[in-house]
Amino acid sequence: MATTAARETARVVDAGTYRVTIGAGLRHELGNLVAAAARAHHYAIVTDDGVAPHYAPAAQADLKRHGRTSVHRMPAGETHKTRDTWIRLTDDLLAAGCGRDTTVVALGGGVVGDVAGFVAATFMRGVPVVQCPTSLLAMIDASVGGKTGVDTAAGKNLVGAFHPPSAVLVDVDTLRTLPDAHRRAGLAEAIKHGAIADATYFTRVETLLPAVLAADAPATIELVARSVEIKAAVVRADERESGLRKTLNFGHTLGHALEQASGYALLHGEAVAIGMVLEARLAERLGVAERGTAAEIERVVRIAGLPSAVPGNLSPAAILDATRHDKKARAGAVAFALPAGIGTMAGAERDWAIEVGDALVLEVLS
Numbered sequence: 487m488a489t490t491a492a493r494e495t496a497r498v499v500d501a502g503t504y505r506v507t508i509g510a511g512l513r514h515e516l517g518n519l520v521a522a523a524a525r526a527h528h529y530a531i532v533t534d535d536g537v538a539p540h541y542a543p544a545a546q547a548d549l550k551r552h553g554r555t556s557v558h559r560m561p562a563g564e565t566h567k568t569r570d571t572w573i574r575l576t577d578d579l580l581a582a583g584c585g586r587d588t589t590v591v592a593l594g595g596g597v598v599g600d601v602a603g604f605v606a607a608t609f610m611r612g613v614p615v616v617q618c619p620t621s622l623l624a625m626i627d628a629s630v631g632g633k634t635g636v637d638t639a640a641g642k643n644l645v646g647a648f649h650p651p652s653a654v655l656v657d658v659d660t661l662r663t664l665p666d667a668h669r670r671a672g673l674a675e676a677i678k679h680g681a682i683a684d685a686t687y688f689t690r691v692e693t694l695l696p697a698v699l700a701a702d703a704p705a706t707i708e709l710v711a712r713s714v715e716i717k718a719a720v721v722r723a724d725e726r727e728s729g730l731r732k733t734l735n736f737g738h739t740l741g742h743a744l745e746q747a748s749g750y751a752l753l754h755g756e757a758v759a760i761g762m763v764l765e766a767r768l769a770e771r772l773g774v775a776e777r778g779t780a781a782e783i784e785r786v787v788r789i790a791g792l793p794s795a796v797p798g799n800l801s802p803a804a805i806l807d808a809t810r811h812d813k814k815a816r817a818g819a820v821a822f823a824l825p826a827g828i829g830t831m832a833g834a835e836r837d838w839a840i841e842v843g844d845a846l847v848l849e850v851l852s
């Protein structure tokens with residue numbers, strides 16, 4: 487049977503309080519897997535308009551065998567990762583009769599995962615969430631670690647909660663319907679995981695890249711599993727981001743600023759790709775990174791078909807200004823997580839946060 491085969495070839499990564507199961511075809515046994523991780527009276531599937539047509543009906547049918555179900559859709563895209571969407575979804579859950587004995591099933595990309603996770607964190611003061619990521623970025627990054635939240639006009643992810651999932655269920659076959667640009671964007675986070683923690687994996691990502699872009703299941707399972715191992719290990723060492731977890735922000739201080747300055751025209755992964763190249767350059771200028779680090783990251787970013795330079799229509803001053811709204815900015819100074827080389831980060835003695843003056847940041851942005 488397809489379901490047995492799916493379970494046999496699946497990889498399981500222990501993320502501390504929960505497990506991440508990565509396989510091909512897992513969605514065909516979603517009901518059993520969700521119920522085993524977070525049994526409830528009511529399963530509330532939260533999804534978006536891009537994912538729902540492909541996967542929501544089968545997910546709901548399978549979950550029906552385990553209890554009451556409802557499907558709650560939000561419009562797709564970062565611009566809907568808002569408090570308004572959170573209000574609508576929580577009202578919808580109440581209208582559907584969800585109570586404390588509800589498990590939220592987040593079925594979608596990172597936007598759905600973050601919003602649905604925040605709904606679960608706050609609904610009835612907190613109900614379980616099972617993350618079922620369907621984008622590569624959500625599989626290798628967003629669904630693991632327990633960060634949930636929404637954006638505000640002042641910046642990304644400024645209102646949220648830590649709410650680790652009961653389980654993460656990754657069916658790599660769902661990537662077949664993911665648009666190509668989003669597959670490439672997800673690869674940015676895999677490149678990041680190699681760059682911050684594992685030079686061997688950095689090389690492996692380059693090797694696996696063509697097969698992953700073609701949605702090949704074994705290659706994707708390997709990539710997702712190693713990325714999740716790296717992220718889970720870092721998060722486990724530092725659940726609340728007081729130290730080591732900051733290394734995961736590599737490429738993200740400028741990445742988030744670029745994303746915001748572009749009005750979210752840049753995908754998160756595209757912005758992070760540019761952010762990694764620029765931040766590695768900053769690290770080299772500061773003398774904390776080995777020479778050639780930025781060039782090596784840029785080379786792989788380009789092979790992945792990701793952008794590596796600031797789009798011409800964005801002004802360096804506007805990007806710098808946007809870094810001030812980032813949570814990582816404290817007391818007027820912008821702190822960066824910077825590499826020492828491929829596979830190692832600098833600044834352990836400075837709590838992995840290296841403050842950089844505006845002049846140098848502007849130089850790199852120009």
Ligand SMILES: NC(=O)c1ccc[n+]([C@@H]2O[C@H](COP(=O)([O-])OP(=O)(O)OC[C@H]3O[C@@H](n4cnc5c(N)ncnc54)[C@H](O)[C@@H]3O)[C@@H](O)[C@H]2O)c1
Binds near residue numbers: 564627642660671
């Ligand atoms: N919580 C965390 O730790 C964390 C980490 C990294 C990123 N994030 C967040 O993740 C978000 C980005 O996630 P994303 O890149 O997945 O964006 P996304 O959720 O917007 O998904 C991208 C697009 O692809 C569509 N889609 C998703 N899966 C699909 C599939 N299988 N088939 C067809 N279409 C599909 C979606 O409808 C959407 O239009 C950002 O908001 C970012 O802040 C969170």
Ligand SMILES: [Zn+2]
Binds near residue numbers: 627675738754758
């Ligand atoms: Zn990211």
